[in-house]
Amino acid sequence: MASKYITLISGDGYEFVVLREAAMISPTITGMLRNQFAEAKTGRCLFPEINGVILGKVVEYFNYYHKNRDKEDVLDMEIPVDLCLVLIEVADFFGLDEQQS
Amino acid sequence: MSARRQASARRIQGPQSALTDFLATHNISAQQIRLDAEARRRAALNDQPDAGSQQEDQTSLSIATPVVADALAPSTGPRRAVADREDKRKKEQKVIEKIKASKKFQKRKRNLDDSEDEDDLALALFQQSAAPLPGQMENCAVCAKRFTVTPYSRSAPDGGLLCNPCGKELDQENVAPKKKPKRVSGGAVGRRRQVASKILDGTYRLGAKGLMTLCIETLAKNIDLAEDLGDLPQHIIDKIARKLSKHRLLDSRTLSLFLQPTADRVYIYDGARLTSSDFIRIFQTVPTLKKLKVRNGIHFKDEVMDYLASRSIDLEELYLHGANLLSESKWKEYLARKGQSLRSLRVYWTDKHFGDEVLAVLETSCPSLERLKVSHNQQVSAQGINEIAKLKSLKHLSLDLRNQVHPDGYVSMLGKIGAELETLSLSRVLDVDNTVLDAIHNKCRVLQKLRITDSDMVTDDGFTRLFEEWPNQGLVFVDLEKCRQLDSAQPRDNPNNIGFCSNAFKALMAHSGRTLKHLNLHGCRHISRAAFEEVFGEDKIYPELQKLEISFCEEVTDFIVGSAFRSCPNLRSLNVFGCMKVKDVQVPRGKILVGVPNAVGMVIAGTHDDDE
Numbered sequence: 001m002a003s004k005y006i007t008l009i010s011g012d013g014y015e016f017v018v019l020r021e022a023a024m025i026s027p028t029i030t031g032m033l034r035n036q037f038a039e040a041k042t043g044r045c046l047f048p049e050i051n052g053v054i055l056g057k058v059v060e061y062f063n064y065y066h067k068n069r070d071k072e073d074v075l076d077m078e079i080p081v082d083l084c085l086v087l088i089e090v091a092d093f094f095g096l097d098e099q100q101s
Numbered sequence: 102m103s104a105r106r107q108a109s110a111r112r113i114q115g116p117q118s119a120l121t122d123f124l125a126t127h128n129i130s131a132q133q134i135r136l137d138a139e140a141r142r143r144a145a146l147n148d149q150p151d152a153g154s155q156q157e158d159q160t161s162l163s164i165a166t167p168v169v170a171d172a173l174a175p176s177t178g179p180r181r182a183v184a185d186r187e188d189k190r191k192k193e194q195k196v197i198e199k200i201k202a203s204k205k206f207q208k209r210k211r212n213l214d215d216s217e218d219e220d221d222l223a224l225a226l227f228q229q230s231a232a233p234l235p236g237q238m239e240n241c242a243v244c245a246k247r248f249t250v251t252p253y254s255r256s257a258p259d260g261g262l263l264c265n266p267c268g269k270e271l272d273q274e275n276v277a278p279k280k281k282p283k284r285v286s287g288g289a290v291g292r293r294r295q296v297a298s299k300i301l302d303g304t305y306r307l308g309a310k311g312l313m314t315l316c317i318e319t320l321a322k323n324i325d326l327a328e329d330l331g332d333l334p335q336h337i338i339d340k341i342a343r344k345l346s347k348h349r350l351l352d353s354r355t356l357s358l359f360l361q362p363t364a365d366r367v368y369i370y371d372g373a374r375l376t377s378s379d380f381i382r383i384f385q386t387v388p389t390l391k392k393l394k395v396r397n398g399i400h401f402k403d404e405v406m407d408y409l410a411s412r413s414i415d416l417e418e419l420y421l422h423g424a425n426l427l428s429e430s431k432w433k434e435y436l437a438r439k440g441q442s443l444r445s446l447r448v449y450w451t452d453k454h455f456g457d458e459v460l461a462v463l464e465t466s467c468p469s470l471e472r473l474k475v476s477h478n479q480q481v482s483a484q485g486i487n488e489i490a491k492l493k494s495l496k497h498l499s500l501d502l503r504n505q506v507h508p509d510g511y512v513s514m515l516g517k518i519g520a521e522l523e524t525l526s527l528s529r530v531l532d533v534d535n536t537v538l539d540a541i542h543n544k545c546r547v548l549q550k551l552r553i554t555d556s557d558m559v560t561d562d563g564f565t566r567l568f569e570e571w572p573n574q575g576l577v578f579v580d581l582e583k584c585r586q587l588d589s590a591q592p593r594d595n596p597n598n599i600g601f602c603s604n605a606f607k608a609l610m611a612h613s614g615r616t617l618k619h620l621n622l623h624g625c626r627h628i629s630r631a632a633f634e635e636v637f638g639e640d641k642i643y644p645e646l647q648k649l650e651i652s653f654c655e656e657v658t659d660f661i662v663g664s665a666f667r668s669c670p671n672l673r674s675l676n677v678f679g680c681m682k683v684k685d686v687q688v689p690r691g692k693i694l695v696g697v698p699n700a701v702g703m704v705i706a707g708t709h710d711d712d713e
Contacts, residue, residue, distance in 0.1 A: 069307075070308060076318070081326065088337055
């Protein structure tokens with residue numbers, strides 16, 4: 001059985017170790033870890049076009065979502081205003097939209 | 102002088118008060134205090150610049166007679182002032198020495214070694230004790246006017262007290278005291294209310310919001326910082342537009358964020374703040390426009406329509422909401438010129454300017470029109486229905502008219518275009534009766550969405566005939582809100598089975614149960630308990646049903662609600678307002694029950710795991 005954790009690697013080389021279950025809320029990552037892709041075997045997903053700061057924020061969101069998955073009245077996560085537009089694009093890439101998740 | 106006073110103070114002068122006696126044992130003379138106070142008062146009077154020299158002359162050691170006082174005053178003034186100052190200084194010195202000798206001073210002195218510090222301390226204590234008490238008179242340190250000291254008198258920056266006007270000035274000069282920061286809304290109560298509102302909107306979900314939503318909300322809060330949205334995908338731009346409109350933030354400036362020259366659609370969800378020139382700007386910036394939606398487009402006026410007609414833009418979809426300044430002649434003109442490409446025309450809230458004459462133009466000018474919606478319209482009448490009947494290409498028809506049209510109008514219309522219709526929505530049609538239902542049964546073959554509301558002419562038998570052996574595919578959306586008997590004389594009885602009742606319900610579910618996604622039976626109050634129990638029986642499964650509205654169906658019980666949740670595995674929310682027999686239901690996890698009248702609240706979000 002694969003590890004409980006997976007590693008997400010940003011374009012500039014930062015590595016983030018995330019709980020597999022938390023990262024699976026993204027259909028994109030779920031897709032990467034399915035079947036016999038290289039990512040599924042190694043548990044390492046490389047995102048060459050995403051930089052470390054942004055990926056860090058996404059990882060923060062994974063954990064935030066996972067922690068609050070069954071709670072009501074969840075406090076909103078802080079989004080830095082300057083990263084807002086980039087994060088929208090990245091959120092779209094990861095499929096972190098409400099209808100899909 | 103002070104020595105003499107001292108001496109007189111020691112003299113025994115008859116009975117003394119207990120306090121004076123006590124003070125005397127502590128080497129403090131009551132008389133001395135009184136004399137000091139008098140001297141201070143005198144000195145204060147002397148300090149006053151224009152308090153009248155007569156007064157001074159009377160109280161102080163007068164040299165001249167009152168007659169010459171005025172003439173002498175300037176020469177005596179300085180001399181006396183010097184003498185007074187000398188006197189005052191001496192007195193101060195004496196009191197300071199007394200303070201230095203006091204126990205309190207000794208105690209505090211222990212912490213200090215330096216003799217200079219000692220002097221400072223003594224002076225400080227002196228000034229402390231010399232400050233006038235409330236109720237006394239004092240000269241203001243700034244304007245030198247005489248005033249009564251109160252507990253609220255302000256002290257001047259360099260010692261002394263200020264009179265009321267000067268104190269106020271000082272307050273204003275100082276930085277205004279910081280106001281308490283406003284309490285951020287969205288506290289416990291605010292959030293709870295928000296959750297309830299979301300449940301009623303049907304947008305509620307457990308857990309955190311999507312990252313996208315969070316980002317868009319942040320963006321909407323800071324939209325004034327945004328210069329350009331970059332090349333985000335269309336569906337994201339649409340989401341941002343919705344969010345902004347929700348907060349009424351779409352104006353002339355923010356509109357430009359959404360105008361992408363290569364886009365084929367512009368959806369404006371709230372155009373209340375846009376002007377005519379903004380609407381014209383849309384057509385200037387987006388020459389490839391195909392789909393236009395404007396809600397609350399109040400300023401979508403004749404001039405805008407003129408401009409749109411003059412451009413090479415051929416709209417396929419036009420959705421106008423609230424554009425009630427557009428005249429009927431302009432509508433006709435536009436449709437005649439640009440109707441050729443139009444596939445979808447939806448017009449909401451346009452008062453009187455979109456009427457039968459405009460509908461009459463549609464037949465010739467819009468040969469490919471598939472979707473027509475006329476909503477909240479006061480002008481369209483039976484004549485207009487006849488015109489609609491000529492639109493052979495129509496697939497989706499939705500009418501919400503204020504003029505009541507005789508059912509025959511609908512019957513003849515269905516006879517002509519019913520066979521192609523996928524959507525038939527007739528809202529607030531009080532007079533529609535069984536003849537219309539029969540026409541639907543006979544003509545419609547590809548219907549998916551059916552809405553007939555507020556009719557109290559249709560009967561149970563009529564609906565049963567409609568659904569039984571109807572060679573139409575299963576419906577997906579059914580809304581029969583308030584199709585019920587209304588008789589104030591006999592509110593309970595329904596001898597003629599008017600409205601959508603038990604048999605009709607069974608027939609509908611038998612016909613469309615497998616495909617239905619959305620069912621609204623609001624106020625169909627004559628459906629019996631047995632009918633509900635049969636429809637949501639143990640062996641019945643309605644796999645597609647997501648939204649069920651059975652408010653004001655009086656016979657609904659806890660058992661029926663539970664059965665409905667079991668029979669409809671994909672049900673997301675169930676509305677049971679006014680179902681008084683629903684009391685205590687266990688709602689499965691992830692499902693929402695709205696409208697139970699109990700202390701838990703209007704809304705129950707299910708948390709109960711259904712593994713009984």
